[in-house]
Structures are given as structure tokens and as C-alpha cells.
Amino acid sequence: MIKSQHILIIGTVWPEPNSSAAGSRILQLIDIFLKLQWKITFASAASDSEFAFDVQKLGIEKVRIELNNKSFDDFISTLNPTIVIFDRFMMEEQFGWRVAENAPDALRILDTIDLHCLRKARQLAFKQKRSFVEQDLFSDISKREIASILRCDCSLIISDFEMRLLNNYFKIDTSLIHYIPFIFDPIDDVNISNWPSFENRTNFITIGNFIHEPNWNAVQYLKEEIWPMIRKQLADAELHVYGAYASQKVTELNNLKDGFIIKGRAEDAMQVVRNAKVCLAPLRIGAGIKGKLVEAMHCGTPSVTSDIGSEGMHGDFDWNGIIANSSEEIANAAVKLYTDVSLWKKSQRNGINLINQFYSREKFELEFIDTILSIQQNIKKHRHKNFIGAMLMHHTISGTKYMAKWIEEKNK
Helix, strand or coil, rough: CCCCCCCCCEEECCCCCCCCCCHHHHHHHHHHHHHHCEEEEECCCCCCCCCCCHHHHCCEEEEEEECHHHHHHHHHHHHCCCCEECCCCHHHHHHHHHHHHHHHCCCCCCCCCHHHHHHHHHHHHHHHCCCCCCCHCCCHHHHHHHHHHCCCCCECCHHHHHHHHHHCCCCCCHEEEECCCCCCCCCCCCHHHHCCCCCCCEEEEEECCCCHHHHHHHHHHHHHHHHHHHHHHHHCCEEEECCCCCCCCHHCCCCCCCEEEEEEEECHHHHHHHHHHHHEEEECCCCCCCHHHHHHCCCCCCCCCCHHHHCCCCCCCCCCCCCCCCHHHHHHHHHHEEEECHHHHHHHHHHHHHHHCCCEEEHHHHHHHHHHHHHHHHHHHHHCHHHHHHHHHHHHHHHHHHHHHHHHHHCC
């Protein structure tokens, strides 16, 4: 019998599964814990959002906490969780030392979501109009993120590419990082029977939170270079652009005449993706696993994306569509996938295989629980082996602690 646990999740924001892949990710982890009937408390210093998922519906305690305030020390001492999960490294920076001081026996887990240092390095290289090189990872944000990973007992990594990067480039010991991608139940014949056929689908779709820079960059790329080439070959086709938090600069791209249509937030993202014929995700920057592309697989919608878009998402399995990189290659791939029914159906089958094999819930759930319980049972030995992490925590407590106390006094 698995020992009961009390988990505290410290969220950067309240989960918004319909707005971002990060929101879906944290709810997948929550679902694993709830199946084991573990108690969960979700805490965040963020403001409420009208689009946030109500975690209380799942029987989860919701608590608002404050940054740079000793009230958190009293809160966690009273709560006395057995496991603390930090939602992104910024939360570990803010609260990790407080957890270490006031709940020293709690297992500290960092859910990276994606490697922010990788995404930011690629973004900087793109703005400087040059190719990304590994040396770009030698940055302040890398030092912060890697330090956070080292201070924690275990960090959850969503991409196998990022696992290799952490192990080979940053020399992170494999005992400190655990690979767990998005996880899903298998797609069965009942699911497939509910999908519209090739003949009953129309239009292209792209979808993604507009405040996430890789998504906005991809929409601009589509507007300026890719979509005009597609329209030359498919004069009646439309591209429906969905995403949460569409600003004025986004809505100004709307052009009915050219078939480039800004739709904004999708009330039911799965429904609009399911009705589209092809999903476009020409990502030039980014990291981690892209929720829109997994969602497309789940809807039986083939996709066209780039090497960065597909990175860490399919292993040795065939892609759910076509991977291309130049604007001309992407446009031609989009037209081919949109018009070739046999290629489209083969791509759809590839997506089913990816969900059922590469993102198997059954496989990754068991591995995840086994890992955290094993670390928990040998926590002292595990921490003794991580001297660099202990050293970083010592200096963090010495430095960050007193900066936080200074801010706290200043706020008074």
C-alpha cells in the first residue's frame, strides 16, 4: 500500500488549462495524485483569473500566499506537507528557502514546464538574426534555473531533448531529474469514430496563448511569409488563428479578404482543432513540449511544424504530419497535407500511435510515483550525494533570505 501524502503545489499562476499547456500540465500531475487519494493544497500569490480552473471542485484546498512575507513561514509550518512542488523555477527562488527552513523533511520537486533558459536563449539569438548555439545557454537565467534544479530533490523535465541537454551540457546528475512528458489515456476506436473525416473538415488552424512569445512569433511568421504562399496555391482556404489574450496588435492582423482570420480565445479548443483539416505551428523559437501539437494529435488533426516545434515530441516515431523549416518548405508541406488524402490519413494514424505509445499515461504515471517515493524513502542519502545543491541552498538562505526580509520591512 502506498503511503498517504500531503502535497503543496506553489503555482506561478492559478491553472488555466484552456489558455496554456502549462495549465494542462499541472492538472495532469494533480490527477495522478488524486487517483492515489493524496491530499493537495494549491497556493499562489497570483491574482484570480476569470479563466482559471477551479481547483476546489476537485477537493483541493486553495490558499492565497504573499511574496516576501513571513506569513508563508507560519503557513507551511502549520500545513506540514510531505511534498512541495514548485511550478517553475521562479517559485522555487521565492519560496524554496522558506520551505527548506520551515518544512525541512518535505520532498522538494521543481516542475520546470520547459527549460526557460533554452527558450530565452533561442529568442535572443532570433532577435539578433543569427543561429542559436550552445554558448547562448551561458546566461544569467541559465544560472538561476540550473541552480534551482540543483537545490531541489527532483526536477520534472517534460522533453527528452531537455533531459539530454541537462545531462550532457549542464552536467546535471540523472538522479536529480525525471522525465515525464504530457500523459494521456489511449485513443480508441470510440474516440476515432467521433472525429470528422477528411472530407468534412475545412481550413487551417493555429492556436496558442498570444502572450507566449513563441506563439506570437509564429503568428507573425505565418502572416508575413507563409500564408501568402499557401493562398497562392489554395485561393479559397482560410487560416483561423485562435489564442487567449489577443491584444490590439494581434487583432489588427485580421484580414477576411486574405483568409487570415483572428478568432481569439476558443471556448472549446478541442472542438475547433477537431474541425480543422491541418494545424500549423511554424515555431522558430521555444522549448519543451508544445500543447497545441499534442492537442492536434488528440483531435485527429495532422500538423505542419518545424524542428523546434517537434523537438522532444516524437522520439523514433513518425510525425503527425510534416516537419519543415523554411517558409517555402512549410507552405508547400501545408498545401500537400491539405490536399493529399492518403498522406493526411497516414499522418493521422501517426498521431494516434504517438499518443498511445510515446505519451502513455500507464507507463509514465507508475515511473513518476516510483521515483518520488524512492527519493522520499532515502531523502537523507539523496541529499548528501547532492553537495552542490546543499551548498547553493546554504548561500541562497544566506543571501535571498535577507533580501526578502529587507523587502518585507520595506513593504511595511
